[in-house]
Amino acid sequence: MPALDPVVLFFLLGLAAGLARADLRLPGAIYEFLSMVLLLAIGLKGGVELARQSPVELLPQLGAVLLMGIVLPLAAYPVLRWRLARPDAASIAAHYGSVSVGTFAVAVAFLASQGVVYEAHIPVFVVLLEMPAIMVGILLARGMGRQTDWKRLGHEVFLGKGVVLMGGGLLIGWAAGPEGMRPLGGLFFDLFKGFLALFLLEMGLIAASQMASLRRHGAFLVVFGIVMPLLSALVGGWVGWLLGLSVGGTALFATLAASASYIAVPAAMRLAVPEANPTLSLAASLGVTFPFNVLVGVPLYLDLARLIHRLGA
Amino acid sequence: MPALDPVVLFFLLGLAAGLARADLRLPGAIYEFLSMVLLLAIGLKGGVELARQSPVELLPQLGAVLLMGIVLPLAAYPVLRWRLARPDAASIAAHYGSVSVGTFAVAVAFLASQGVVYEAHIPVFVVLLEMPAIMVGILLARGMGRQTDWKRLGHEVFLGKGVVLMGGGLLIGWAAGPEGMRPLGGLFFDLFKGFLALFLLEMGLIAASQMASLRRHGAFLVVFGIVMPLLSALVGGWVGWLLGLSVGGTALFATLAASASYIAVPAAMRLAVPEANPTLSLAASLGVTFPFNVLVGVPLYLDLARLIHRLGA
Amino acid sequence: MPALDPVVLFFLLGLAAGLARADLRLPGAIYEFLSMVLLLAIGLKGGVELARQSPVELLPQLGAVLLMGIVLPLAAYPVLRWRLARPDAASIAAHYGSVSVGTFAVAVAFLASQGVVYEAHIPVFVVLLEMPAIMVGILLARGMGRQTDWKRLGHEVFLGKGVVLMGGGLLIGWAAGPEGMRPLGGLFFDLFKGFLALFLLEMGLIAASQMASLRRHGAFLVVFGIVMPLLSALVGGWVGWLLGLSVGGTALFATLAASASYIAVPAAMRLAVPEANPTLSLAASLGVTFPFNVLVGVPLYLDLARLIHRLGA
Amino acid sequence: MSNEYRKLLTVITESAIERDLLADMERLGAHGYTVTDARGKGSRGVRDAGWGEASNIRVEVLCDDATARAIALHLRTRYYDNYAMILFMSDVEILRPEKF
Amino acid sequence: MSNEYRKLLTVITESAIERDLLADMERLGAHGYTVTDARGKGSRGVRDAGWGEASNIRVEVLCDDATARAIALHLRTRYYDNYAMILFMSDVEILRPEKF
């Protein structure tokens, strides 16, 4: 295992400070600012790269991505149902079928530090993967009934912060191209890793605050929160390879599959499946899976991608 | 027309997100931070450039600038009075006689991307132009009566955020010079365009939120909000040329004339002319003129400046 | 005296704006953000430098630093007791025995602009010096009684924002090394001086708001707030020289001794010695000593360090 | 002064439902509302995050008794089981009775 | 406990007039005040901006009945026509009567 990336050390600092109950908190406005800049930066970077190449080969891949976003929560649901009430199982399944942009950013930074290249258009997948799992989760919780206000919900899903900023960034980056983006690079590219470090510091503090609920809700969530991403990464790695992605792209795709949402999905579930307990899903997603992926998962998924490519060749 | 600058794309993204009622908002603290940094940066940049040259030729120009700041609102008032109550007409006149630093920043970024140079001391004009229109607006609303608390108001005008930060920046930049400012350039110069992009994202969201009031208050404000800046730009361009400014300087001067305040003037009017409805002036300034200037006006005013210089020569 | 560093001009701008009661304030979230980044940056920088060298020579110095942190408040106490009640004297003594990270940052920026080098591990001293004075202050106020909740207080002292962020930064910088930190340098190193400038702008505003209490509490605090840092700087410079520090290191060490806390100590005193009036200590520390050090002290302490080294040699 | 009284209904609940909650209140007859950001602790645990999911809002509605009761009833039916929420009411003296 | 009562006057209005409003209150006899930032909706539309012009404040003043009425009256005369503003009063039990 390579040495820990410094941004991961910031996560550990936050985790340690949080567990020691240190008097440390990033102001809410700053957390919001950092996540907005990270979302925009990922989108802009993807868009700039898209501007360099023809997007034709992209189209067939999108279907596969959507399919994965539907299959993963469907697979997680029965396992969760074994121990949890229907709304909780459905909600957690939706969290794990969707993606974590923070985890994705860590993986991007890790690949950069390892000098591994990847396909430029992966951010398009991130935007896309945010959404289907939410729909699946609601259907799992409700059946096909008419109770859900789909219009209100579609609004929530398609116009959430993540989709708007990352999607908008993609479009702007694509329209502006590498030349046009250069004067904006000072903020969005040069500071990316520093902003990510601060963001992870706060994520460590948040993860620490989830530990109490974890203790209360027992071992099942912990085990699920580690095994599920590992299995999802296998699926994601395999799909990435089928799609003809490079080693780096496959690793990112595996990371996306393995990551669990903690922004878009909680907000949508709170509105559409209110009887699901948000403590359970956030404890699993933020308290187990996010730390696991950041500390152990991301390097592992790169090894996995290499292995798949070696076996496949 | 040249391709849209990426910062303008951020404005459009905000506008679209706002009109679609997406769940997106820059935290108030961040908006405040960005506007403070932009104000300081504009001042510092101007100050550094002033440090390079002799400021003697500046003095006669200042009188002309002040005069324009008095004449423009006086000209706008009778037109507005045709349809609006006296306090509203006076308040809107004051908005359009003053300047928008956001619009100025877009124009500066646009000139830079077009490789057009301009006089270093224009930021001095920005500071100066903020103020006279406020006085004129109050006199128009009140007559020469004694009702106004001029002391309180002078405080509001001369010690507002814009004047203090831009004026202070000018002084610091001038005192520190290019060498002294270099270590500060990382924040104030390299990130300028990135910060401007985020600022415009929020401005787009704000402009979208003004659309509802616009619909209510009818076509008059829309027409005024487009025709007034066009006419002001003609005046500004002509005055700039008379002052012997370069093409770039003339374009910036026209932009200043064409832009309408949405920070200093609303605050001052709210206190001095409370019976003016702030919804009207903000709808016109933020909902019509700012978008118009950012999307259409700024490139147009550069063409105008070129034309004036060609005709004048 | 060399020309004022531009960051000091920002302090003066804030001071002037505050005294003129201008409508200017850095949002709380931004102040918090800036101080967090400055603390991290100082720690990271120190850690990176530590990674370059063997830390063995460091150990004996730490004892001397701790000792100074105990002696300085003990020396200040009797002087303060001459005019003030016991809890107030103890609390102010603690403020002056501890350190101000803002002042330290100004000194670092000043040395850099003068091209003076200094030992890389000074930030370790900053972390260390924050703490002993708090203990001394509490003992002075309370005697060895059992009233104080030492556990709660130890938590406050060892897990305060300053210690966690600067200490954490040291560890991360040391673990990551110069190579690992490079991609984070955009935020933490290149923007350092810009962030410091904004921070000092707000410090100027805060210092101005302390002037009213100063006027009320008379000349004693003003005299103490200037004479104490001068004497402390003599002690600090002498200790620094004894420890074999370079001229730059000696100047920084004198600055640390001369600076008075306004973050960690006030918070700890408020909890442990509530009968001390926080207005008095903050008026002295923020209203007198911080401005004095930033405007006059820092360059003076460099001259002092040079003098000591010349006399010593 | 007017010596008119109205009900002040205060609701403390999750930020997540702000938009829906306010829409419901207006539909049930509130002519206005005031919202402040808050944090807190109750039967559903600590809610003090800067980030969205676990922060609270504090909503005040000034209205006549009937409206206050209608809103309270609706909130109880629609939100009480699944959301962190408390509410309480009191009588307050007001200045411009025609407004509420 | 003391069983002393005072008036709690609550004013919700535009941030733009914070400085003037607080000065007026002190002039009219308030010994203190507490301000929180708020957003809301009323007869003058939605006021929920992060940026200055359209945000609200919520001001509380604890004082005796006469002072409360004097302040309320003054606010009505001076601000009610031209500014977004509501205010209401209630009786609250306090601990340190000499303070207010």
Place this chain on the structure above:
Amino acid sequence: MSNEYRKLLTVITESAIERDLLADMERLGAHGYTVTDARGKGSRGVRDAGWGEASNIRVEVLCDDATARAIALHLRTRYYDNYAMILFMSDVEILRPEKF
């Protein structure tokens, strides 16, 4: 509706003691609390800083009369002399009496 009443205790004090204060309240029987950030002025001067040392919090506790009085008494003894603090109480009508 239920027509049950409880006390609403409101405390305005220094942010510095938030952690201790809330712990004390829970120990004395409060089942919950709500905190908002505030600024203000009182006998200990202006408290309106963005930075920690001079900002206020506004804490509300909904509880039965005895608990409210116990908390008020404790705060008076423990904090009143040395900290900026005011508190007041009122009766409010609640919805879910079993909760408080």
